[in-house]
Amino acid sequence: MIADYFQFHLNLLKVASNNLLRHAPFNQDELPENEAEFQQQLLQLVADMEQQRGDYIESGQQILARLVRHYPDLVPLVPRDLFWLFGGELLHFMPDDELDIFQQLDELRHEAEAAGEAFNYEQVRARLLDLK
Structure with a gap:
């Protein structure tokens, strides 16, 4: 179950x-230094998370907080789930009702895991977020 999550x-x-990398300013052939650094850090975060290497949670917090501060128009391209997963300062960018939903989702997931019950994270998430 944790693997599915x-x-x-x-x-x-x-x-x-x-x-993100398909949108300006990251889709240019020649990137300014700040954008090239952000792009590299984002790709490294994906690689670190794939390999479960290093402190990808802290890296995720830093990268997404930088996204919010420097590229606010691109924030809608990032699912809110990642703000919740990486947490920290990112939680300040989420409204209370959204925080409540993700908190409830985590509690339901933990309850199911503690009881040894199956838990379909995507299905419960879709229901709580009222996704069709």
């Missing part, structure tokens, strides 16, 4: 990374 978020990060 992890894989779900890794997939979200990969999609977000691909989407």
Whole structure:
């Protein structure tokens, strides 16, 4: 079950990374130093999370906080789930009702794991977020 949760978020990060890198300013042939550094850090975060290497949670916090501060127009390309996963300062960029939903989702997941019950994270997430 933990593997499913992890894989779900890794997939979200990969999609977000691909989407971000297809948009300006990251889709240019020659990137200014700041954008090139951000791009490299984002790709490294994906690689570290894939390999479960290093402190990818802290790196994720730093990279997404930098995204919010320097590229706010690109923030909608990142699923809110990643803000919740990486936590820290990123939680300040989420409204209370969103925080409540992700908290409830985590509690339900932990309860199911503690009881040894199956838990379909994506299905419960879709229901709580009222996704069709």
